[in-house]
Amino acid sequence: MFDTRRKSLTTLLEEAVPVQSKSLLSPEERHRIQLETYQLDPIKATRLNERVKSPLADSPAHFDDSYDDSGKSKRSGVTPTFRVPRYRLLKLWRQILSILTVAGTVLVFLQDPAVSGSRIKGWNQWPQVSRTELSLRGQRRMSQRIRSKDGTSMIGDHSARFGVVKVNPDSSVHPIRLLIDDSERQWTEKVAKQSKTLKEAADEYHRRYKRSPPKGFEKWWAYVVEHNVPLPDEYDQIQRDLAPFYSVSPNKLNKRIEQASKSSGTFTLKVAGGNVESYHEYDSKIVESGEQRPQHQIELIQPIAHHLPDMTIVMSVSDTPQNMLSWHHRSELLNRDDQDDFFDDDKSSDGVNGFAWACPISSPLFNAARHKKKESKSGLHDLSAKSFVSDLREYMNICNHPELLEQHGLLIGKNPPMESPSPVFSLSKTALHADILGVPTEQWVEGGLVPAWKDRKNDKILWRGSNTAMHHDKTVSFENSQRLRLVNLTNYGGNGDLVTLSPNVGEQSLRDGATVAHWKGINEDQMDITFTGKPLQCDRNDGTCDKIARNYPFSNKRMGHDEAAQYKYVIDVDGNAWSARFNRLLTSGSLIMKATIMPEWYSDRIQPWVxxxxxxxxxxxxxxxxxxxxxxxxxxxxxxxxxxxxxxAGREWALTHWRREDMTAYMFRLYLEWARLIAEDRKSMDFVYNVDMESRRV
Structure with a gap:
């Protein structure tokens, strides 16, 4: 729990805490400062404003005519920059746009139409792009064609796009029923096609990632076989995280690791001769979990440390991710065909900030302000506006869901700078962050006896937790953060009526079978959702803490395990970052309803709706x-x-797929990949199959 007796963030900042003294703050204060200062420094931001407008500005950004619309220089050897043209260049600029329009139109027919699509799909959600880049207009036209042909799929007679299925009120089949059936089929197929032998696993690795597995792959496979680790092919998250680093030279990567290890916000694991040690620059007596997190990571890999090559691993001690790459930069990194010719990304900083720059120019987020829509109808009241998550990974792609920027505390009010790839492992990330995702172990449980479903006495929807998500003060729209909205919605949502779909409409349409009920009555009958303790992470001096205490329900009653186990339905929602309680909730045997934008190490290994x-x-x-x-x-x-x-099924999955051995297997494979990346000769760290290594999974 956070200590609310400490000084507020505003007080600390007003007292001008020196940079070197920030390490003396409590972890919640440091985290809060990080949340609020997660943007460019004022001097850099001032210079940046003179050079370019954010893609979320009311009017489009104009680029210097020496550069095409992607920001890439037309003259080789010139670092990409952006400038706002002066009025006297406007006429020339229009002429150039006309020329580019014609050229872009021609290139549309010459290029692969999949290059510039706004839809991000496949194991690598940051696909490679063509070396010959189209103009802005050319990319837009192409992406529109792709969206019209490939952007929408059908689930029954309900349409789905970007991971969300939109309800067809005239359908007679509830979309949730279809989503469950489809998800069960996907899960059955995924389980059935998993590799059974080392040879199959190596072949599947090469098929997916177009390279050989890392050296030591056979030892990882032996661990998988010995401990019956399920789904041995589903480690795509590792490839998503590490793909940009293949274009960074091992020499430069190791220099960055050395620099990162000196940061006050990281701890370092050193693997040498089969032993693992940790060290850090921060004061572990002050930083909460500063001692526990390094120790937890050591314990996680200690059983397999003797199989790991010598290496250095730098991990963030913070809950939140830190690193962001621009789409242009990421595309250049992923488009290196010759791995002997590394990319000098120190000289290619885009000099831009804001989440939109991490997205393709054809994406809804990049174009959010240019294509403002009228206030949309709410699915709470309007049947035609109802929708459900059909593909959670696609839904978590913020590029395609600009609305998430105003719904999650990790994103609200943030303006992160675009940087170079940072060799730091983090405990959480969004789909846009470039951090390397590790495995957190907080609140992990082995599971015990729980009441049978039919014996549970409480059928209300349960949620208890603190008001974490962001720092709350008058300078930010904290009321929009996920936990405050959930508590407000389910306690004081409104005095009007709610429209809900009937679960069993028979031959009726969903429209005809819909029910209307008073919002207040539904909340009283169905919801048991409240904050615990007192307001946290809020500014007392500006009255924010008092405002939260007045406007939201808080309970001082502590709910024990036995009482919580009587609930059939439980909500899980992100806090400051990922939800550490998800494992514990799954093992409880309740039906877990989860709201998140954070992909995790197991995301490819679990099935929503199953x-x-x-x-x-x-x-x-x-x-x-x-x-x-x-x-x-x-x-x-x-x-x-x-x-x-x-x-x-959720409880069974947690007991069989989220064991300590499963977490160790993930880190085992991740660290083998990391050892190859930092090796002076990466090719020497490729796995070579030998039949004598073979073993078979049951």
Whole structure:
């Protein structure tokens, strides 16, 4: 728990805490300062404003005519920069745009139409781009064609796009029923096609990633076989995280590791001769978890340390991710065909900041301000606006969901700079962050006995937690953060009516079977959601803490494990970063409804709608999800059987796929990959198959 007796962030900043003294602050104070100062320094920001407008500005940014619309220089050897043209150049600029329009149109027919699509898909959500880049208009035209042909899929007679299925009110089949059926099929197929032998695993690795596995792959495979680690092919997250580093030379990468190890916000693991040691620059007596997190990571890999090459690993001690790459920079890094010719990214800083720059120019986020829409209808009240998460990984792609910037505390008000790849492992990240994702172990449990579904006495929807997510003060829209919105929605959501879909419409359409009920009555009947303790991470001096205490319900009653285990339905929602309680909640045997934008190490190894129910971050689908699964006197046909099945599958998954051995297997494979990246001769660290290494999974 955070200590609310400490000074507020505003007080600390007003007292002008020296940089060198920040390490003396408590972890929550350091984290809060990091959250608020997660942007360019004022001097750099001032210079930047003179050079370019954010892509989220009301009007499009104009680029210097020496550079094409992607920001890449037309003259070789020139570092990309952006400038706002002076008025006297406007006429010339228009002439150049006309020429580029013609050239772009020609190039549209010469280039692969998949190059510039705004839809991000496949194991690598940051695909390679063509070396011959199209003009801005050419890319836009091409992306529009792709979106019209490939941007939408169908789930039954409901349309899906960017990981969200939009309800067709005229359909007679509930979309949740279709999502469950489709997800169960996907999960069955994924499990069935997993490699059974080392040779199969190596071949599948090469098929997916177009390179050989790392040296030591056979030792990792032996660990998988010995400990019956499931889904041995599903480690795509590692490739997503490490792909940009292949274009950075080992020499430069090791220099950056040395620099990062000296940071006050990191700890370093040193693997040498099969032993693992840790060291750090911060004062572990002051930094909460500053001693525990290094020790947890050592314990995680100690069983396999004797199989690891000597290496240095730098990990962030913070909850939150730090590193961002611009789309242009990432594309250049991923487009290196000759790995002997490394990319000198020190000389290619884009000099821009803001989440939109991490997205392709054709993406909804980059174009959010240029294509402002009228205030959309809410799925809480309007049948035609209802939607559900159909693909959680696609939904977490912020490039395609600009609305998430205003719904999650990690994103609200932040303006992160675009940097070079940082060799720092973090405990959490969004789809846009470039941090290397590790495995957090906080709140992990082995699981114990829990009540059977039919014996549980409480069918209300449970959530308890603190008001974490961001620093709360008058300078930010903290009311929009995910936890405050959830508590407000389910306690004081409104005095009007809610429209919910019927779980069993028969031959009726969803429109005809929809029910209307008073919002307040539904909350009183269904919801048991409140904050615990007192307001945290808020400014007392400007009255924010008092405002939160007045406007949101807080409970001082501590709920024990036995009492919580009586609830059938439980919500899990991100806090400052990832939700550390998800493992514990899954093992409880409750039906877990999870709202998140944070991909995790297991995201490719778990199936939404099979092991848990995904929620949108705006919670407009919450009441329809509850209506589908939770029976009541007014809703006797709800799918209690399906709710029980998902709850049971989630618990079984946590007990068989989220063991300590499974976490160790992930880090084992990740560190083998890392050892290859930092080796002076990377090719010497490739795995070579030998039949004598073979072993078979049961």
């Amino acid at each position: 092991h848990f129910v995904p929620l949108k971050m705006d919670f407009t689908d919450l009441y329809d999800v509850v209506a589908f699964f939770r029976p009541s006197l007014t809703n006797p046909h709800a799918e209690d059987r399906l709710a029980s099945r998902i709850a049971s």
